[in-house]
Structure formats: C-alpha cells, structure tokens
Amino acid sequence: MASHAQEFSETFAHVVETAGKSVVRVDGRRRAASGIAYSDKLVIAADHAVQRDESVTVYDGQKEHTAKVRGRDSSTDLVLLEIEGGLTPAQWHDGQGVKVGHWVLSLARPGETVRAHSGIISALGHKPFRAGRGGGEIDRYLESDAAHAPGFSGGPLVGLDGRVLGLNTSGLLRGQSVTIPSATVQRVVKQLEAHGKIRRSYLGLTMQPLGLPEEVRKATGEEVGLMVVAVEPGGPSEQAGLRFGDTVLHLGDDTVKTVDDVFAYLRKDHVGEKISVRFFRQGKVDTVHVTLGARP
Numbered sequence: 510m511a512s513h514a515q516e517f518s519e520t521f522a523h524v525v526e527t528a529g530k531s532v533v534r535v536d537g538r539r540r541a542a543s544g545i546a547y548s549d550k551l552v553i554a555a556d557h558a559v560q561r562d563e564s565v566t567v568y569d570g571q572k573e574h575t576a577k578v579r580g581r582d583s584s585t586d587l588v589l590l591e592i593e594g595g596l597t598p599a600q601w602h603d604g605q606g607v608k609v610g611h612w613v614l615s616l617a618r619p620g621e622t623v624r625a626h627s628g629i630i631s632a633l634g635h636k637p638f639r640a641g642r643g644g645g646e647i648d649r650y651l652e653s654d655a656a657h658a659p660g661f662s663g664g665p666l667v668g669l670d671g672r673v674l675g676l677n678t679s680g681l682l683r684g685q686s687v688t689i690p691s692a693t694v695q696r697v698v699k700q701l702e703a704h705g706k707i708r709r710s711y712l713g714l715t716m717q718p719l720g721l722p723e724e725v726r727k728a729t730g731e732e733v734g735l736m737v738v739a740v741e742p743g744g745p746s747e748q749a750g751l752r753f754g755d756t757v758l759h760l761g762d763d764t765v766k767t768v769d770d771v772f773a774y775l776r777k778d779h780v781g782e783k784i785s786v787r788f789f790r791q792g793k794v795d796t797v798h799v800t801l802g803a804r805p
Contacts, residue, residue, distance in 0.1 A: 520669055521627060524614055528671045529623035531599035532616050532664055534568040535576075535590070537561050543617040543664035545676060546596035547589075553698055554663035556581050556588040557680030567592055570618065580701030584645025585693060586681045589701040599665060601691045602672035604649070609633050613653050614667050615677055619660025628655030637773070640681050645707075646776045648692040651675055657686035710779035710801040712786075713744020718767055719756055721789075729794055733766040734758045749799040751788065758794070759787035775801070 531546040537559030544554035544567065552567055559565060565576045567590060574592040581588045607630060615626045634650030653666055657677050665673040666688045675688035700707050716735035726732055734756035740747045751757075757765060760774045761784045780803045787796045 521614065521625075524667060524669055524671050525616065525623060525625045528599065528614075528665065528667045528673070529616055529618075529625075530570075530597040531673075532618045532623050533570075533596070534618040534620065535559060535565070535663060536568070537565040540659065541619050542660055542662050543619060544590065545599050545663070545665050545673060547698055548598050549596050550591055550594045551579065551698070551702065552576065552590040552592070552596070553676060553694055554588050554590060555676065555678040555680055556583050556586045557678070558662045559588045559590070565590060567596075568618070568621075569596055570622070580705035582645060582697050582701060582707045584707070585640065585647065585689060585697050586645075586678050587676070587689065587694065587697045587701070589698055600672045601695065602668060602670070602674050604651075604674065604690055604692060607633065607668070607674060612669055613655055613674065614669075615653065615655035615657060615661060615664065616667060617658070617661040617664035617677075619658075624658070624661075626656040626658065626661075628653045637776075639769075639772070646693075646772070647681075648690050648696070651688040651690045652686075653688060661686075708780050709804040710775045710782070711745070711804040712771070712775070712799060713741035713746045713802065714751065714757070715739035716757060716768060716771065721756070724792075725756075725789055728792075729758055729789055731758050731764065731766075734789060735765055735768070735771065745799050745802045746786070749786070749797045751786065751797060751799070754790070756789040757786060758789060759785070761785055 533544045535542050535544040535554045542558035544552040547553045562578045567574045567576045576590040576592050579589040579591045611630045617624050631654045632652040662678045675690040679686045719736040737755045779801045783800045
C-alpha cells in the first residue's frame, strides 16, 4: 500500500517538474499572475490579470523578460504576450477522453517557484457556451476542484500525463473559477497572433425568433425563423438586399431558429466569405448572397 502511495506521489511530483517548466509569472498589474508558454516566444495568460499594455514582464524561473502585448480578447479572458525567446512550450491536450473524476493539477508561478494544487475534474460540458465576460464562446465548460489561489489565474490545468487541458481563470465567470479549454485557447491564440484581435464575422442584422404561420410552414418546411427587426445601414446584409420584416431561415446550409444559432454559425472567422441566406418575404422564399464583414 505504501509503495502505491509513493508511486502516486512521485507521479504528481514529476508532472509538476515537467509541466512547470512552461509556467511563467506575469507582472502586468499590482499583483503578479501566471501564464503558459505557448511557444518559445509567446505566452498566453488571463486578460483580466494583465491590465497594462506597457511595462509587462515575464519570469520563467531563470530570467525576467520584457514582454509586449500581441493581442487581447476580453470576451474569452485571454491575452497573448510576446518576448524575444527562450521559453519551454507547453504540451497541449485536445480534451478527448477527459472525464469527470480524472485527477488534475492546477499550476501557477505567482512568485519565484511553481506552486501546485491537486484535485479532480468536477464538471465537464459537451457543448460550447457563451461566457459572461463579453460573451465570447468557450468550446466546452471545464471545472475542477483544484484550488485557484491568488496568482493562479493564467496558469494551466494539467492531467497526469503533463499535458495542458486549459488555462485557469477567475475572471471569466463572476465569482467562479473555471478552466478555458485548450481548444478555445488554441483557437484564440491563432487569431491574436495573426490579427491582434478576434475577427468576428457579422451580418449587420438584428433578429428575433418568429413562429411561422401555417402557410409559411408549408412553403418553407420550417416552423420557426428569425424575423429581421433592424438592418445596419451600409452593412453586409443591406448591401445584399435584405430588409426589415424579412424572415431568415438558413445561413449557408444551416437552419437558424434562434439568435444563438446565428452566433454559432458566425463564431468562426468567416470574414470576407460569401454565404447564401435563405429567407421568406411577402409569401415567397428567396435567397441572396451576403459577403460577411468584420464586426467593428
């Protein structure tokens, strides 16, 4: 029994030693936070914990580096920092096979050394959700009971194989510490590195769900659509000919019945892409093609 406990203990220590090489301290406000080395030059951290754009530093356990803000996305509470180089990149887990009850470690470097808290995955969603802080889409809900002490925001949640499951933050949901899953982190980093911000495509429409009359149901095969209640002047949809009172039924090949359906369709970087919009107007079903713009 003692030997098994010792093996388990050594496993934890090995994970901290290995994964901890990629955990950095980030000084970007009055109290230091943590970050994760994404590459030898890039660090991903919690946006709420890096309030400054200037005089930001990153400490990797050996050396302090001057960092610049490469990009921010407050809606997912992520900020990308860049240094000249020398970091040990983290290994990321794609989330496949992770289950409630799996052991995990929450790591941080609020000071000179790496700190760790252990726990289990306590909650795991299977669908994307929109976060309260700015409404950014998170690929799945992920929560553990590993403690998130001060300075732990921006640090990784790692499995016993040492791979990063996500980035811990107390700034995404009010009064609650959660983990931004690796899929979301990697998606956001890709856009921040390329554009310095998240490019979100948009239609330039305000819509609300509408139950369709019987004759419209027969004509369209749909029971619910999205009625256009406002059209942005000069926006993508106005340029394509959509107008107040139209009822949108499909975006591309996707049926849309709720505003969330529209957000789900637009969440990827479709900027500049021409999509078909099927809609109902004055007893007829028609289709226009809209070139999606970038949300201002």
